[in-house]
Amino acid sequence: MAPTHVTSRFLELPSLRLHLLEAGPSRGPLVLLLHGFPELAESWREVMTVLASAGLRCVAPDLRGYGGSDIPDDGYDLDTLTDDVVRLAERLRPGERVHVVGHDWGGVIAYHLAMHHPERVDRLAVVNAPHPAVMSRRVWRPDQLLRSSYVGFFQLPWLPERLLTSRGGRWVPHAIRAAMVHPERVPPEKLAPYAANFARPAAARAALAYYRCAVRGRLAPRALKRIFSPPPPIRAPFRLVWAERDIALGRHLARGLERYFLGPCEVRYLPDVGHFAPLEAPEAVAALLLEHLAPERAAQSAVPASHAGASTTPGASPTP
Structure with a gap:
Protein backbone atom coordinates (compact mmCIF):
# COMPACT_ATOMS: atom_id res chain seq x y z
CA MET A 1 0.00 0.00 0.00
CA ALA A 2 1.16 3.53 -0.73
CA PRO A 3 2.14 5.67 2.24
CA THR A 4 -0.72 7.71 3.66
CA HIS A 5 -0.14 11.16 5.08
CA VAL A 6 -1.76 12.28 8.32
CA THR A 7 -2.83 15.92 8.37
CA SER A 8 -3.84 18.21 11.22
CA ARG A 9 -6.51 20.87 11.50
CA PHE A 10 -8.91 22.58 13.91
CA LEU A 11 -12.68 22.28 13.76
CA GLU A 12 -15.13 24.60 15.47
CA LEU A 13 -18.12 22.93 17.11
CA PRO A 14 -20.95 24.97 18.67
CA SER A 15 -19.21 25.23 22.06
CA LEU A 16 -15.81 23.65 21.55
CA ARG A 17 -12.85 23.83 19.20
CA LEU A 18 -11.29 20.44 18.51
CA HIS A 19 -7.87 19.61 17.13
CA LEU A 20 -8.06 16.73 14.66
CA LEU A 21 -5.70 14.34 12.93
CA GLU A 22 -7.07 13.11 9.59
CA ALA A 23 -6.03 10.58 6.98
CA GLY A 24 -7.54 8.73 4.06
CA PRO A 25 -9.84 9.54 1.12
CA SER A 26 -12.31 12.32 1.90
CA ARG A 27 -15.36 10.22 0.99
CA GLY A 28 -14.16 6.90 2.37
CA PRO A 29 -16.16 5.29 5.20
CA LEU A 30 -15.59 7.49 8.23
CA VAL A 31 -13.86 6.10 11.32
CA LEU A 32 -13.67 8.21 14.48
CA LEU A 33 -10.78 7.14 16.74
CA LEU A 34 -11.01 8.25 20.37
CA HIS A 35 -7.91 8.23 22.56
CA GLY A 36 -7.58 7.49 26.27
CA PHE A 37 -5.70 8.77 29.32
CA PRO A 38 -3.04 10.15 29.44
CA GLU A 39 -2.81 10.31 25.67
CA LEU A 40 -3.56 12.35 22.57
CA ALA A 41 -4.97 11.81 19.11
CA GLU A 42 -1.32 11.15 18.22
CA SER A 43 -1.69 7.67 19.75
CA TRP A 44 -3.70 6.62 16.68
CA ARG A 45 -1.28 7.93 14.02
CA GLU A 46 0.22 4.59 12.97
CA VAL A 47 -3.16 2.83 13.15
CA MET A 48 -4.69 5.56 11.00
CA THR A 49 -2.16 5.13 8.22
CA VAL A 50 -3.02 1.45 7.84
CA LEU A 51 -6.77 2.03 7.87
CA ALA A 52 -6.50 5.01 5.54
CA SER A 53 -4.37 3.07 3.08
CA ALA A 54 -7.25 0.58 2.85
CA GLY A 55 -9.64 3.37 1.85
CA LEU A 56 -11.12 4.43 5.19
CA ARG A 57 -11.42 8.07 6.20
CA CYS A 58 -9.86 8.33 9.67
CA VAL A 59 -10.37 11.22 12.07
CA ALA A 60 -8.83 11.26 15.55
CA PRO A 61 -9.67 14.22 17.78
CA ASP A 62 -7.81 15.44 20.80
CA LEU A 63 -10.69 14.99 23.23
CA ARG A 64 -12.06 17.85 25.33
CA GLY A 65 -9.26 19.22 27.50
CA TYR A 66 -6.45 17.44 25.66
CA GLY A 67 -3.74 18.55 23.26
CA GLY A 68 -4.74 21.31 20.85
CA SER A 69 -8.43 21.13 21.71
CA ASP A 70 -10.10 23.63 24.00
CA ILE A 71 -9.81 23.21 27.78
CA PRO A 72 -13.15 24.37 29.20
CA ASP A 73 -13.73 24.64 32.93
CA ASP A 74 -16.51 22.04 32.80
CA GLY A 75 -18.14 19.47 30.55
CA TYR A 76 -16.10 16.42 31.58
CA ASP A 77 -19.10 14.27 32.44
CA LEU A 78 -19.76 11.30 30.18
CA ASP A 79 -22.89 12.75 28.57
CA THR A 80 -21.11 15.93 27.50
CA LEU A 81 -18.02 14.06 26.30
CA THR A 82 -20.29 11.85 24.21
CA ASP A 83 -22.17 14.86 22.84
CA ASP A 84 -18.81 16.24 21.64
CA VAL A 85 -18.36 13.13 19.50
CA VAL A 86 -21.96 13.21 18.26
CA ARG A 87 -21.49 16.82 17.14
CA LEU A 88 -18.18 15.94 15.49
CA ALA A 89 -19.81 13.08 13.57
CA GLU A 90 -22.70 15.28 12.48
CA ARG A 91 -20.34 18.01 11.32
CA LEU A 92 -18.24 15.59 9.29
CA ARG A 93 -21.01 13.33 7.94
CA PRO A 94 -24.45 14.91 8.49
CA GLY A 95 -27.15 12.31 9.00
CA GLU A 96 -24.82 9.35 8.39
CA ARG A 97 -23.71 6.50 10.62
CA VAL A 98 -19.99 6.30 11.26
CA HIS A 99 -17.60 3.69 12.62
CA VAL A 100 -16.39 4.43 16.15
CA VAL A 101 -13.21 3.13 17.77
CA GLY A 102 -12.13 3.94 21.30
CA HIS A 103 -9.26 3.05 23.60
CA ASP A 104 -9.33 3.42 27.40
CA TRP A 105 -11.42 6.56 28.14
CA GLY A 106 -12.14 6.79 24.43
CA GLY A 107 -13.63 3.30 24.75
CA VAL A 108 -15.85 4.42 27.63
CA ILE A 109 -17.17 7.24 25.45
CA ALA A 110 -17.60 4.88 22.50
CA TYR A 111 -19.76 2.48 24.53
CA HIS A 112 -21.88 5.36 25.82
CA LEU A 113 -22.30 6.70 22.30
CA ALA A 114 -23.40 3.33 20.94
CA MET A 115 -25.85 2.79 23.80
CA HIS A 116 -27.49 6.21 23.79
CA HIS A 117 -27.06 7.34 20.17
CA PRO A 118 -27.39 4.11 18.18
CA GLU A 119 -28.50 6.02 15.10
CA ARG A 120 -24.97 7.46 14.81
CA VAL A 121 -22.91 4.25 15.00
CA ASP A 122 -22.34 1.85 12.14
CA ARG A 123 -19.74 -0.49 13.64
CA LEU A 124 -18.14 -0.26 17.07
CA ALA A 125 -14.67 -1.35 18.15
CA VAL A 126 -12.98 -0.85 21.51
CA VAL A 127 -9.38 -1.45 22.57
CA ASN A 128 -8.78 -2.30 26.24
CA ALA A 129 -11.82 -0.73 27.82
CA PRO A 130 -14.45 -2.97 29.43
CA HIS A 131 -18.16 -2.56 28.90
CA PRO A 132 -19.31 -0.25 31.74
CA ALA A 133 -21.75 -2.82 33.13
CA VAL A 134 -19.00 -5.44 33.27
CA MET A 135 -16.68 -2.98 34.98
CA SER A 136 -19.36 -2.05 37.55
CA ARG A 137 -19.88 -5.69 38.45
CA ARG A 138 -16.28 -6.87 38.53
CA VAL A 139 -14.30 -3.87 39.74
CA TRP A 140 -14.92 -5.15 43.29
CA ARG A 141 -12.69 -8.18 42.78
CA PRO A 142 -9.63 -7.66 45.01
CA ASP A 143 -7.20 -7.91 42.11
CA GLN A 144 -9.14 -5.36 40.06
CA LEU A 145 -9.56 -3.02 43.01
CA LEU A 146 -5.79 -2.97 43.32
CA ARG A 147 -5.35 -2.35 39.60
CA SER A 148 -7.90 0.49 39.74
CA SER A 149 -6.56 2.12 42.90
CA TYR A 150 -5.16 5.03 40.88
CA VAL A 151 -8.75 6.20 40.31
CA GLY A 152 -9.05 6.80 44.06
CA PHE A 153 -5.76 8.68 44.06
CA PHE A 154 -7.08 10.92 41.27
CA GLN A 155 -9.92 12.06 43.56
CA LEU A 156 -7.44 13.81 45.88
CA PRO A 157 -7.00 17.59 45.58
CA TRP A 158 -3.85 19.11 43.97
CA LEU A 159 -1.53 16.10 44.49
CA PRO A 160 -2.45 14.27 41.23
CA GLU A 161 -2.02 17.55 39.32
CA ARG A 162 1.41 17.98 40.90
CA LEU A 163 2.42 14.48 39.80
CA LEU A 164 1.22 14.89 36.20
CA THR A 165 2.88 18.27 35.70
CA SER A 166 6.13 17.50 37.53
CA ARG A 167 9.41 17.77 35.64
CA GLY A 168 7.73 19.25 32.61
CA GLY A 169 5.16 16.46 32.35
CA ARG A 170 7.82 13.77 32.04
CA TRP A 171 6.00 11.44 34.44
CA VAL A 172 3.43 10.79 31.70
CA PRO A 173 5.77 9.21 29.10
CA HIS A 174 7.37 7.25 31.94
CA ALA A 175 3.97 5.87 33.00
CA ILE A 176 3.00 5.00 29.43
CA ARG A 177 6.24 3.14 28.79
CA ALA A 178 5.99 1.33 32.15
CA ALA A 179 2.62 -0.07 31.05
CA MET A 180 4.10 -1.54 27.85
CA VAL A 181 5.59 -4.99 27.44
CA HIS A 182 7.91 -3.74 24.70
CA PRO A 183 8.58 -0.03 25.36
CA GLU A 184 11.53 -0.18 22.98
CA ARG A 185 9.01 -0.16 20.13
CA VAL A 186 8.09 3.46 20.94
CA PRO A 187 10.97 5.95 20.63
CA PRO A 188 11.17 8.63 23.34
CA GLU A 189 10.54 11.43 20.85
CA LYS A 190 7.17 9.86 20.01
CA LEU A 191 5.98 10.59 23.56
CA ALA A 192 7.42 14.10 23.82
CA PRO A 193 4.05 15.73 22.91
CA TYR A 194 2.41 13.86 25.80
CA ALA A 195 4.85 15.40 28.27
CA ALA A 196 4.36 18.84 26.74
CA ASN A 197 0.60 18.49 27.06
CA PHE A 198 0.65 17.52 30.73
CA ALA A 199 3.22 20.15 31.62
CA ARG A 200 0.26 22.55 31.42
CA PRO A 201 -1.66 22.62 34.73
CA ALA A 202 -4.96 23.27 32.95
CA ALA A 203 -4.51 20.17 30.79
CA ALA A 204 -3.67 18.05 33.83
CA ARG A 205 -6.80 19.29 35.64
CA ALA A 206 -8.93 18.54 32.59
CA ALA A 207 -7.66 14.97 32.24
CA LEU A 208 -8.25 14.33 35.93
CA ALA A 209 -11.74 15.82 35.65
CA TYR A 210 -12.78 12.79 33.57
CA TYR A 211 -12.16 10.57 36.59
CA ARG A 212 -13.51 13.02 39.16
CA CYS A 213 -16.75 13.56 37.27
CA ALA A 214 -17.13 9.81 36.74
CA VAL A 215 -16.85 9.06 40.47
CA ARG A 216 -18.70 12.05 41.88
CA GLY A 217 -21.30 12.01 39.14
CA ARG A 218 -22.47 8.56 40.19
CA LEU A 219 -24.47 10.28 42.94
CA ALA A 220 -26.42 12.44 40.49
CA PRO A 221 -30.09 11.44 39.96
CA ARG A 222 -29.53 10.48 36.31
CA ALA A 223 -26.50 8.36 37.22
CA LEU A 224 -28.34 6.62 40.07
CA LYS A 225 -31.15 5.73 37.69
CA ALA A 243 -4.11 -6.63 24.96
CA GLU A 244 -3.53 -9.40 27.50
CA ARG A 245 -0.70 -7.78 29.49
CA ASP A 246 -2.76 -4.80 30.68
CA ILE A 247 -1.57 -3.65 34.11
CA ALA A 248 -4.75 -1.62 34.79
CA LEU A 249 -7.48 -3.97 33.56
CA GLY A 250 -7.73 -7.70 34.17
CA ARG A 251 -8.53 -10.18 31.41
CA HIS A 252 -11.74 -11.16 33.23
CA LEU A 253 -13.21 -7.81 32.15
CA ALA A 254 -13.24 -9.00 28.53
CA ARG A 255 -15.55 -11.95 29.23
CA GLY A 256 -19.32 -12.39 29.34
CA LEU A 257 -20.23 -9.55 26.98
CA GLU A 258 -22.96 -11.11 24.87
CA ARG A 259 -25.88 -10.00 27.06
CA TYR A 260 -25.10 -6.36 26.32
CA PHE A 261 -25.25 -6.63 22.52
CA LEU A 262 -28.01 -7.31 20.02
CA GLY A 263 -25.67 -7.90 17.11
CA PRO A 264 -22.40 -9.75 16.58
CA CYS A 265 -20.02 -9.48 19.52
CA GLU A 266 -16.51 -10.87 19.65
CA VAL A 267 -13.22 -10.47 21.46
CA ARG A 268 -9.77 -10.69 19.88
CA TYR A 269 -6.79 -11.00 22.20
CA LEU A 270 -3.31 -9.61 21.65
CA PRO A 271 -0.75 -11.62 23.60
CA ASP A 272 2.41 -9.99 24.92
CA VAL A 273 1.04 -6.45 24.51
CA GLY A 274 0.31 -3.95 27.29
CA HIS A 275 -2.44 -1.43 27.95
CA PHE A 276 -1.36 1.14 25.35
CA ALA A 277 -1.81 -1.24 22.44
CA PRO A 278 -2.35 1.41 19.70
CA LEU A 279 1.10 2.78 20.54
CA GLU A 280 2.88 -0.49 21.28
CA ALA A 281 1.40 -2.70 18.54
CA PRO A 282 -0.24 -0.37 15.99
CA GLU A 283 -0.05 -2.75 13.01
CA ALA A 284 -1.66 -5.61 14.94
CA VAL A 285 -4.38 -3.31 16.28
CA ALA A 286 -4.98 -1.83 12.83
CA ALA A 287 -5.28 -5.27 11.24
CA LEU A 288 -7.91 -6.35 13.78
CA LEU A 289 -9.82 -3.09 13.37
CA LEU A 290 -9.75 -3.28 9.59
CA GLU A 291 -10.98 -6.87 9.65
CA HIS A 292 -13.99 -5.69 11.68
CA LEU A 293 -14.73 -2.30 10.14
CA ALA A 294 -14.16 -3.20 6.49
CA PRO A 295 -13.77 -6.96 6.06
CA GLU A 296 -13.90 -6.62 2.27
CA ARG A 297 -10.77 -4.44 2.44
CA ALA A 298 -8.90 -6.46 5.06
CA ALA A 299 -7.45 -8.88 2.50
CA GLN A 300 -5.51 -5.96 1.02
CA SER A 301 -4.00 -5.00 4.38
CA ALA A 302 -0.23 -5.23 4.72
CA VAL A 303 -0.71 -7.02 8.07
CA PRO A 304 -3.61 -9.51 7.82
CA ALA A 305 -5.29 -10.05 11.19
CA SER A 306 -4.62 -13.78 10.98
CA HIS A 307 -0.90 -12.98 11.13
CA ALA A 308 -1.10 -10.23 13.75
CA GLY A 309 -0.56 -12.53 16.70
CA ALA A 310 -4.18 -12.33 17.81
CA SER A 311 -6.39 -15.06 19.20
CA THR A 312 -10.17 -15.16 18.94
CA THR A 313 -12.75 -15.59 21.65
CA PRO A 314 -16.49 -15.03 21.10
CA GLY A 315 -18.26 -12.50 23.30
CA ALA A 316 -20.22 -15.35 24.82
CA SER A 317 -17.18 -16.73 26.61
CA PRO A 318 -18.04 -17.97 30.09
CA THR A 319 -18.12 -15.55 32.99
CA PRO A 320 -15.59 -16.48 35.67
Whole structure:
Protein backbone atom coordinates (compact mmCIF):
# COMPACT_ATOMS: atom_id res chain seq x y z
CA MET A 1 0.00 0.00 0.00
CA ALA A 2 1.16 3.53 -0.73
CA PRO A 3 2.14 5.67 2.24
CA THR A 4 -0.72 7.71 3.66
CA HIS A 5 -0.14 11.16 5.08
CA VAL A 6 -1.76 12.28 8.32
CA THR A 7 -2.83 15.92 8.37
CA SER A 8 -3.84 18.21 11.22
CA ARG A 9 -6.51 20.87 11.50
CA PHE A 10 -8.91 22.58 13.91
CA LEU A 11 -12.68 22.28 13.76
CA GLU A 12 -15.13 24.60 15.47
CA LEU A 13 -18.12 22.93 17.11
CA PRO A 14 -20.95 24.97 18.67
CA SER A 15 -19.21 25.23 22.06
CA LEU A 16 -15.81 23.65 21.55
CA ARG A 17 -12.85 23.83 19.20
CA LEU A 18 -11.29 20.44 18.51
CA HIS A 19 -7.87 19.61 17.13
CA LEU A 20 -8.06 16.73 14.66
CA LEU A 21 -5.70 14.34 12.93
CA GLU A 22 -7.07 13.11 9.59
CA ALA A 23 -6.03 10.58 6.98
CA GLY A 24 -7.54 8.73 4.06
CA PRO A 25 -9.84 9.54 1.12
CA SER A 26 -12.31 12.32 1.90
CA ARG A 27 -15.36 10.22 0.99
CA GLY A 28 -14.16 6.90 2.37
CA PRO A 29 -16.16 5.29 5.20
CA LEU A 30 -15.59 7.49 8.23
CA VAL A 31 -13.86 6.10 11.32
CA LEU A 32 -13.67 8.21 14.48
CA LEU A 33 -10.78 7.14 16.74
CA LEU A 34 -11.01 8.25 20.37
CA HIS A 35 -7.91 8.23 22.56
CA GLY A 36 -7.58 7.49 26.27
CA PHE A 37 -5.70 8.77 29.32
CA PRO A 38 -3.04 10.15 29.44
CA GLU A 39 -2.81 10.31 25.67
CA LEU A 40 -3.56 12.35 22.57
CA ALA A 41 -4.97 11.81 19.11
CA GLU A 42 -1.32 11.15 18.22
CA SER A 43 -1.69 7.67 19.75
CA TRP A 44 -3.70 6.62 16.68
CA ARG A 45 -1.28 7.93 14.02
CA GLU A 46 0.22 4.59 12.97
CA VAL A 47 -3.16 2.83 13.15
CA MET A 48 -4.69 5.56 11.00
CA THR A 49 -2.16 5.13 8.22
CA VAL A 50 -3.02 1.45 7.84
CA LEU A 51 -6.77 2.03 7.87
CA ALA A 52 -6.50 5.01 5.54
CA SER A 53 -4.37 3.07 3.08
CA ALA A 54 -7.25 0.58 2.85
CA GLY A 55 -9.64 3.37 1.85
CA LEU A 56 -11.12 4.43 5.19
CA ARG A 57 -11.42 8.07 6.20
CA CYS A 58 -9.86 8.33 9.67
CA VAL A 59 -10.37 11.22 12.07
CA ALA A 60 -8.83 11.26 15.55
CA PRO A 61 -9.67 14.22 17.78
CA ASP A 62 -7.81 15.44 20.80
CA LEU A 63 -10.69 14.99 23.23
CA ARG A 64 -12.06 17.85 25.33
CA GLY A 65 -9.26 19.22 27.50
CA TYR A 66 -6.45 17.44 25.66
CA GLY A 67 -3.74 18.55 23.26
CA GLY A 68 -4.74 21.31 20.85
CA SER A 69 -8.43 21.13 21.71
CA ASP A 70 -10.10 23.63 24.00
CA ILE A 71 -9.81 23.21 27.78
CA PRO A 72 -13.15 24.37 29.20
CA ASP A 73 -13.73 24.64 32.93
CA ASP A 74 -16.51 22.04 32.80
CA GLY A 75 -18.14 19.47 30.55
CA TYR A 76 -16.10 16.42 31.58
CA ASP A 77 -19.10 14.27 32.44
CA LEU A 78 -19.76 11.30 30.18
CA ASP A 79 -22.89 12.75 28.57
CA THR A 80 -21.11 15.93 27.50
CA LEU A 81 -18.02 14.06 26.30
CA THR A 82 -20.29 11.85 24.21
CA ASP A 83 -22.17 14.86 22.84
CA ASP A 84 -18.81 16.24 21.64
CA VAL A 85 -18.36 13.13 19.50
CA VAL A 86 -21.96 13.21 18.26
CA ARG A 87 -21.49 16.82 17.14
CA LEU A 88 -18.18 15.94 15.49
CA ALA A 89 -19.81 13.08 13.57
CA GLU A 90 -22.70 15.28 12.48
CA ARG A 91 -20.34 18.01 11.32
CA LEU A 92 -18.24 15.59 9.29
CA ARG A 93 -21.01 13.33 7.94
CA PRO A 94 -24.45 14.91 8.49
CA GLY A 95 -27.15 12.31 9.00
CA GLU A 96 -24.82 9.35 8.39
CA ARG A 97 -23.71 6.50 10.62
CA VAL A 98 -19.99 6.30 11.26
CA HIS A 99 -17.60 3.69 12.62
CA VAL A 100 -16.39 4.43 16.15
CA VAL A 101 -13.21 3.13 17.77
CA GLY A 102 -12.13 3.94 21.30
CA HIS A 103 -9.26 3.05 23.60
CA ASP A 104 -9.33 3.42 27.40
CA TRP A 105 -11.42 6.56 28.14
CA GLY A 106 -12.14 6.79 24.43
CA GLY A 107 -13.63 3.30 24.75
CA VAL A 108 -15.85 4.42 27.63
CA ILE A 109 -17.17 7.24 25.45
CA ALA A 110 -17.60 4.88 22.50
CA TYR A 111 -19.76 2.48 24.53
CA HIS A 112 -21.88 5.36 25.82
CA LEU A 113 -22.30 6.70 22.30
CA ALA A 114 -23.40 3.33 20.94
CA MET A 115 -25.85 2.79 23.80
CA HIS A 116 -27.49 6.21 23.79
CA HIS A 117 -27.06 7.34 20.17
CA PRO A 118 -27.39 4.11 18.18
CA GLU A 119 -28.50 6.02 15.10
CA ARG A 120 -24.97 7.46 14.81
CA VAL A 121 -22.91 4.25 15.00
CA ASP A 122 -22.34 1.85 12.14
CA ARG A 123 -19.74 -0.49 13.64
CA LEU A 124 -18.14 -0.26 17.07
CA ALA A 125 -14.67 -1.35 18.15
CA VAL A 126 -12.98 -0.85 21.51
CA VAL A 127 -9.38 -1.45 22.57
CA ASN A 128 -8.78 -2.30 26.24
CA ALA A 129 -11.82 -0.73 27.82
CA PRO A 130 -14.45 -2.97 29.43
CA HIS A 131 -18.16 -2.56 28.90
CA PRO A 132 -19.31 -0.25 31.74
CA ALA A 133 -21.75 -2.82 33.13
CA VAL A 134 -19.00 -5.44 33.27
CA MET A 135 -16.68 -2.98 34.98
CA SER A 136 -19.36 -2.05 37.55
CA ARG A 137 -19.88 -5.69 38.45
CA ARG A 138 -16.28 -6.87 38.53
CA VAL A 139 -14.30 -3.87 39.74
CA TRP A 140 -14.92 -5.15 43.29
CA ARG A 141 -12.69 -8.18 42.78
CA PRO A 142 -9.63 -7.66 45.01
CA ASP A 143 -7.20 -7.91 42.11
CA GLN A 144 -9.14 -5.36 40.06
CA LEU A 145 -9.56 -3.02 43.01
CA LEU A 146 -5.79 -2.97 43.32
CA ARG A 147 -5.35 -2.35 39.60
CA SER A 148 -7.90 0.49 39.74
CA SER A 149 -6.56 2.12 42.90
CA TYR A 150 -5.16 5.03 40.88
CA VAL A 151 -8.75 6.20 40.31
CA GLY A 152 -9.05 6.80 44.06
CA PHE A 153 -5.76 8.68 44.06
CA PHE A 154 -7.08 10.92 41.27
CA GLN A 155 -9.92 12.06 43.56
CA LEU A 156 -7.44 13.81 45.88
CA PRO A 157 -7.00 17.59 45.58
CA TRP A 158 -3.85 19.11 43.97
CA LEU A 159 -1.53 16.10 44.49
CA PRO A 160 -2.45 14.27 41.23
CA GLU A 161 -2.02 17.55 39.32
CA ARG A 162 1.41 17.98 40.90
CA LEU A 163 2.42 14.48 39.80
CA LEU A 164 1.22 14.89 36.20
CA THR A 165 2.88 18.27 35.70
CA SER A 166 6.13 17.50 37.53
CA ARG A 167 9.41 17.77 35.64
CA GLY A 168 7.73 19.25 32.61
CA GLY A 169 5.16 16.46 32.35
CA ARG A 170 7.82 13.77 32.04
CA TRP A 171 6.00 11.44 34.44
CA VAL A 172 3.43 10.79 31.70
CA PRO A 173 5.77 9.21 29.10
CA HIS A 174 7.37 7.25 31.94
CA ALA A 175 3.97 5.87 33.00
CA ILE A 176 3.00 5.00 29.43
CA ARG A 177 6.24 3.14 28.79
CA ALA A 178 5.99 1.33 32.15
CA ALA A 179 2.62 -0.07 31.05
CA MET A 180 4.10 -1.54 27.85
CA VAL A 181 5.59 -4.99 27.44
CA HIS A 182 7.91 -3.74 24.70
CA PRO A 183 8.58 -0.03 25.36
CA GLU A 184 11.53 -0.18 22.98
CA ARG A 185 9.01 -0.16 20.13
CA VAL A 186 8.09 3.46 20.94
CA PRO A 187 10.97 5.95 20.63
CA PRO A 188 11.17 8.63 23.34
CA GLU A 189 10.54 11.43 20.85
CA LYS A 190 7.17 9.86 20.01
CA LEU A 191 5.98 10.59 23.56
CA ALA A 192 7.42 14.10 23.82
CA PRO A 193 4.05 15.73 22.91
CA TYR A 194 2.41 13.86 25.80
CA ALA A 195 4.85 15.40 28.27
CA ALA A 196 4.36 18.84 26.74
CA ASN A 197 0.60 18.49 27.06
CA PHE A 198 0.65 17.52 30.73
CA ALA A 199 3.22 20.15 31.62
CA ARG A 200 0.26 22.55 31.42
CA PRO A 201 -1.66 22.62 34.73
CA ALA A 202 -4.96 23.27 32.95
CA ALA A 203 -4.51 20.17 30.79
CA ALA A 204 -3.67 18.05 33.83
CA ARG A 205 -6.80 19.29 35.64
CA ALA A 206 -8.93 18.54 32.59
CA ALA A 207 -7.66 14.97 32.24
CA LEU A 208 -8.25 14.33 35.93
CA ALA A 209 -11.74 15.82 35.65
CA TYR A 210 -12.78 12.79 33.57
CA TYR A 211 -12.16 10.57 36.59
CA ARG A 212 -13.51 13.02 39.16
CA CYS A 213 -16.75 13.56 37.27
CA ALA A 214 -17.13 9.81 36.74
CA VAL A 215 -16.85 9.06 40.47
CA ARG A 216 -18.70 12.05 41.88
CA GLY A 217 -21.30 12.01 39.14
CA ARG A 218 -22.47 8.56 40.19
CA LEU A 219 -24.47 10.28 42.94
CA ALA A 220 -26.42 12.44 40.49
CA PRO A 221 -30.09 11.44 39.96
CA ARG A 222 -29.53 10.48 36.31
CA ALA A 223 -26.50 8.36 37.22
CA LEU A 224 -28.34 6.62 40.07
CA LYS A 225 -31.15 5.73 37.69
CA ARG A 226 -28.63 4.18 35.30
CA ILE A 227 -26.95 2.20 38.07
CA PHE A 228 -30.21 0.46 38.95
CA SER A 229 -31.39 0.02 35.35
CA PRO A 230 -29.96 -2.37 32.75
CA PRO A 231 -27.89 -0.53 30.14
CA PRO A 232 -29.42 -0.15 26.69
CA PRO A 233 -28.21 -3.02 24.51
CA ILE A 234 -25.80 -2.04 21.77
CA ARG A 235 -27.06 -2.67 18.24
CA ALA A 236 -23.85 -2.06 16.31
CA PRO A 237 -21.65 -5.03 15.40
CA PHE A 238 -18.92 -5.03 18.02
CA ARG A 239 -15.31 -6.14 18.39
CA LEU A 240 -13.25 -5.82 21.55
CA VAL A 241 -9.49 -5.89 21.03
CA TRP A 242 -7.84 -6.85 24.30
CA ALA A 243 -4.11 -6.63 24.96
CA GLU A 244 -3.53 -9.40 27.50
CA ARG A 245 -0.70 -7.78 29.49
CA ASP A 246 -2.76 -4.80 30.68
CA ILE A 247 -1.57 -3.65 34.11
CA ALA A 248 -4.75 -1.62 34.79
CA LEU A 249 -7.48 -3.97 33.56
CA GLY A 250 -7.73 -7.70 34.17
CA ARG A 251 -8.53 -10.18 31.41
CA HIS A 252 -11.74 -11.16 33.23
CA LEU A 253 -13.21 -7.81 32.15
CA ALA A 254 -13.24 -9.00 28.53
CA ARG A 255 -15.55 -11.95 29.23
CA GLY A 256 -19.32 -12.39 29.34
CA LEU A 257 -20.23 -9.55 26.98
CA GLU A 258 -22.96 -11.11 24.87
CA ARG A 259 -25.88 -10.00 27.06
CA TYR A 260 -25.10 -6.36 26.32
CA PHE A 261 -25.25 -6.63 22.52
CA LEU A 262 -28.01 -7.31 20.02
CA GLY A 263 -25.67 -7.90 17.11
CA PRO A 264 -22.40 -9.75 16.58
CA CYS A 265 -20.02 -9.48 19.52
CA GLU A 266 -16.51 -10.87 19.65
CA VAL A 267 -13.22 -10.47 21.46
CA ARG A 268 -9.77 -10.69 19.88
CA TYR A 269 -6.79 -11.00 22.20
CA LEU A 270 -3.31 -9.61 21.65
CA PRO A 271 -0.75 -11.62 23.60
CA ASP A 272 2.41 -9.99 24.92
CA VAL A 273 1.04 -6.45 24.51
CA GLY A 274 0.31 -3.95 27.29
CA HIS A 275 -2.44 -1.43 27.95
CA PHE A 276 -1.36 1.14 25.35
CA ALA A 277 -1.81 -1.24 22.44
CA PRO A 278 -2.35 1.41 19.70
CA LEU A 279 1.10 2.78 20.54
CA GLU A 280 2.88 -0.49 21.28
CA ALA A 281 1.40 -2.70 18.54
CA PRO A 282 -0.24 -0.37 15.99
CA GLU A 283 -0.05 -2.75 13.01
CA ALA A 284 -1.66 -5.61 14.94
CA VAL A 285 -4.38 -3.31 16.28
CA ALA A 286 -4.98 -1.83 12.83
CA ALA A 287 -5.28 -5.27 11.24
CA LEU A 288 -7.91 -6.35 13.78
CA LEU A 289 -9.82 -3.09 13.37
CA LEU A 290 -9.75 -3.28 9.59
CA GLU A 291 -10.98 -6.87 9.65
CA HIS A 292 -13.99 -5.69 11.68
CA LEU A 293 -14.73 -2.30 10.14
CA ALA A 294 -14.16 -3.20 6.49
CA PRO A 295 -13.77 -6.96 6.06
CA GLU A 296 -13.90 -6.62 2.27
CA ARG A 297 -10.77 -4.44 2.44
CA ALA A 298 -8.90 -6.46 5.06
CA ALA A 299 -7.45 -8.88 2.50
CA GLN A 300 -5.51 -5.96 1.02
CA SER A 301 -4.00 -5.00 4.38
CA ALA A 302 -0.23 -5.23 4.72
CA VAL A 303 -0.71 -7.02 8.07
CA PRO A 304 -3.61 -9.51 7.82
CA ALA A 305 -5.29 -10.05 11.19
CA SER A 306 -4.62 -13.78 10.98
CA HIS A 307 -0.90 -12.98 11.13
CA ALA A 308 -1.10 -10.23 13.75
CA GLY A 309 -0.56 -12.53 16.70
CA ALA A 310 -4.18 -12.33 17.81
CA SER A 311 -6.39 -15.06 19.20
CA THR A 312 -10.17 -15.16 18.94
CA THR A 313 -12.75 -15.59 21.65
CA PRO A 314 -16.49 -15.03 21.10
CA GLY A 315 -18.26 -12.50 23.30
CA ALA A 316 -20.22 -15.35 24.82
CA SER A 317 -17.18 -16.73 26.61
CA PRO A 318 -18.04 -17.97 30.09
CA THR A 319 -18.12 -15.55 32.99
CA PRO A 320 -15.59 -16.48 35.67
